[in-house]
Structures are given as structure tokens and as C-alpha cells.
Amino acid sequence: MVSFEEELEISSIHENLEDVSARNAASRRSVEDFKVPAAAPGMKMYRLVVVSFGLLCILQAALNISLRLTLYLEAGCNNLTEERDDLKRTLENYVSQQNSLTEERDEMKRINLDLEAGRNLLTEENHGLKRTLEEYAHYLQQGWVYFSGSFYRISSTMKTWQDSRRDCQQRGADLMIINSQEEQDFSRQYKNIIWIGLMDRDTEGEWTWVDGTQLTTSFWYSGEPNNYLNKNEDCVNINHHDHQNSWNDAPCENEYFWICEKKM
Ligand code: MMA
Ligand code: CA
Numbered sequence: 001m002v003s004f005e006e007e008l009e010i011s012s013i014h015e016n017l018e019d020v021s022a023r024n025a026a027s028r029r030s031v032e033d034f035k036v037p038a039a040a041p042g043m044k045m046y047r048l049v050v051v052s053f054g055l056l057c058i059l060q061a062a063l064n065i066s067l068r069l070t071l072y073l074e075a076g077c078n079n080l081t082e083e084r085d086d087l088k089r090t091l092e093n094y095v096s097q098q099n100s101l102t103e104e105r106d107e108m109k110r111i112n113l114d115l116e117a118g119r120n121l122l123t124e125e126n127h128g129l130k131r132t133l134e135e136y137a138h139y140l141q142q143g144w145v146y147f148s149g150s151f152y153r154i155s156s157t158m159k160t161w162q163d164s165r166r167d168c169q170q171r172g173a174d175l176m177i178i179n180s181q182e183e184q185d186f187s188r189q190y191k192n193i194i195w196i197g198l199m200d201r202d203t204e205g206e207w208t209w210v211d212g213t214q215l216t217t218s219f220w221y222s223g224e225p226n227n228y229l230n231k232n233e234d235c236v237n238i239n240h241h242d243h244q245n246s247w248n249d250a251p252c253e254n255e256y257f258w259i260c261e262k263k264m
Contacts, residue, residue, distance in 0.1 A: 132264065135264070136151075136264070139151040139153075139262060142171075144262065146264075147183075147186050148182060148183065148186075149263065149264055150261050150262060150263050150264060151173070151261070151262040151264065152176065152186075152259055152260065152261055152262075153171070153173070153259070153260045153262075154190050154192075154194065154257060154258075154259050155167065155194075155257045155258045155259070155260075156257075157257070158255040158256050158257055159255055159256075159258065160252060160253050160254065160255055161175075161195050161199065161235035161252040161253075161254075161258075162252060164195045164256075164258030165195075165197070165210065165258075167258070167260070168258070168260035168261075171260060171262070172262060173260040173261055173262035174197055174210045174211070174260065174261060175195060175196055175197030175210050175258060175259070175260065175261070176196045176197055176259045176260065176261040177196070177197050177198075177209045177210065177211060177213075177261060178196060178198075178217075178219065179217065180217070181217075184219045184244075184246075187238055187246075187259065188238065188241045188242075188246055189241075190238070190241070190257075190259065191241055192256070192257040193237050193238065193239050193256045193257065194237055194238050194256060194257045194258055194259045195235065195236075195237050195256050195257070195258040195259070196236055196237060196238060196247075196258075196259060197209055197210035197211075197261070198210075198215060198235070198236040198247075199234050199235045199236065199252065200225075200234050200249075201234040201235070201252065204227070204234075207225075207236070218247070219244070219245045219246060219247050220245055220247045220248075221239060221240045221243060221245050221246055221247055221248050222243075222245065224247060224248045224249055225247075225248070225249035226249065227249060228249075228250075231251050232251055232252070233249035233250050233251055234249070234251070234252050235249070235250060235251070235252035235254075236248070236249055236250070237250055237256055238259075
């Protein structure tokens with residue numbers, strides 16, 4: 001038999017159980033409230049397409065960027081190549097310009113050397129001409145007469161052939177040498193007997209001029225040379241001025257006037 005108290009206790013347990021089951025039901029509802037409702041298969045496909053499209057877009061963008069980057073870098077590279085080629089050409093131009101300048105400089109150097117040599121020659125020639133001019137002035141001042149490339153001077157005193165020659169040599173000249181008809185004619189204007197630079201002292205009959213050359217063209221007076229009376233007539237003078245052929249051999253120790261010649 002169930003007592004009242006027991007009945008009370010059971011009923012309270014019942015109530016508790018109902019409470020618990022009610023709370024459980026409430027909490028189950030609240031959990032189900034938070035659950036995403038299971039998607040339908042069409043929706044899933046839609047999501048997949050959207051996500052794939054998104055990924056494709058990203059891929060496309062990445063490709064675009066990389067393509068742009070490649071083109072940009074390629075253009076930059078081309079520019080650099082062109083610039084490098086330009087610089088190469090410029091450098092080559094400089095090098096060839098420098099080479100031609102070097103050649104020009106060497107040519108100039110050669111020309112300069114030639115000019116220097118020419119100038120030295122001219123300077124030497126100039127000095128030579130100056131000396132000649134000074135010599136001309138000197139002989140003219142001393143009263144020498146110029147004729148056909150030589151100066152001549154007639155002495156005012158008389159000496160032996162040897163002393164006459166010495167006098168000429170002291171004046172930078174020598175006794176006259178006659179090589180042509182013109183010179184022969186020139187020599188006849190002086191009316192005294194005058195020594196000239198011809199003798200055969202070394203070998204009898206071998207007439208030699210004072211410059212060491214042998215006699216070729218001669219202007220002996222008729223009958224000369226005769227080594228008159230074997231008097232050692234080894235020296236020659238101009239004796240017969242009024243004749244084309246005026247020479248005579250005479251003893252070298254005789255004293256006559258003399259004529260000096262200075263070849264210019
Ligand atoms: C001079 C003398 C000679 C010359 C004869 C010619 C008398 O001597 O000048 O040398 O040959 O004259 O007659
Ligand atoms: Ca004679």
C-alpha cells in the first residue's frame with residue numbers, strides 16, 4: 001500500500017522528471033536552432049561553380065600581371081640592348097677617330113721632321129751665302145776685280161815666282177790659272193810682265209798648274225816654251241800682251257809682277 005507521503009514523493013519525482021524532459025526538449029530545440037540546415041545538391045553545385053570562377057579570375061589576374069611584367073621587362077631589356085649597341089658604336093667611332101688622329105699626328109711628325117731638315121738646310125745655305133757675300137765684300141774692298149766666277153788682283157811690286165805665290169796664298173788665293181780663251185783674253189789687259197800659276201819645276205817639260213792639274217789648253221807665244229839657254233826656265237809669265245798667245249817660260253828666280261786668283 002502506497003502511503004500518502006509516498007504518493008507525494010512519487011508525484012514530485014514525476015514532476016521532476018517532466019521538468020527534466022521539458023528542459024531536455026527545450027535544449028534540443030535550441031541546438032537545432034543553431035544547426036545549418038543541410039544544403040540542397042543544386043546549391044552545392046552553384047557554390048562550386050562560384051568558387052571555381054573566383055579561382056579562375058585570380059589565376060587570370062596572376063597571368064595578366066606576369067605577362068605584363070614579362071613584356072615590361074622585355075622592353076626594358078631591349079632598351080638596354082639598344083643603348084649598349086649605341087655605346088658600342090660610339091666607342092668604335094671614338095677608337096677609329098683616335099686611330100685616324102694618331103695617323104695624322106704621325107704624318108704631321110714626319111712633315112715636321114722634313115720641314116726641320118729643310119729649315120736646317122736653308123739655314124746652312126743662308127750661312128754659306130752670308131759667308132760668300134762677306135768674302136765678296138772683302139775682296140771688292142781690297143781692290144780685287146771680279147771676272148767669271150773669280151776675283152783677280154795684280155801686284156804693285158815685283159817678286160820671284162815662289163814669293164809671288166806665297167803672297168797670293170797669304171791673301172786666301174793662289175797664282176792665276178788660265179782654263180779658257182776668255183780668261184786668257186782677260187789676263188792680257190795688264191801691260192806688265194806678270195807671273196801666272198804654271199811651272200815644270202818637278203819634271204822638265206811637264207807643265208803643271210798650282211792646283212796640281214796638268215796643262216791642257218795652252219797659250220804659248222811663238223817659239224815658247226824654249227827653256228832659253230838651258231837657264232832653268234821652269235816658271236811661266238804673260239809677256240806678249242799684244243798677242244793672243246802671250247806666255248813665256250822664264251827662270252823662277254826672276255822678279256816680275258804677278259796676278260792672284262781667288263775662285264768663288
Ligand atoms: C828672253 C826671255 C826668254 C825668251 C826669249 C825669247 C832673251 O830671253 O824672255 O824666256 O824665251 O827672250 O827671245
Ligand atoms: Ca822662254
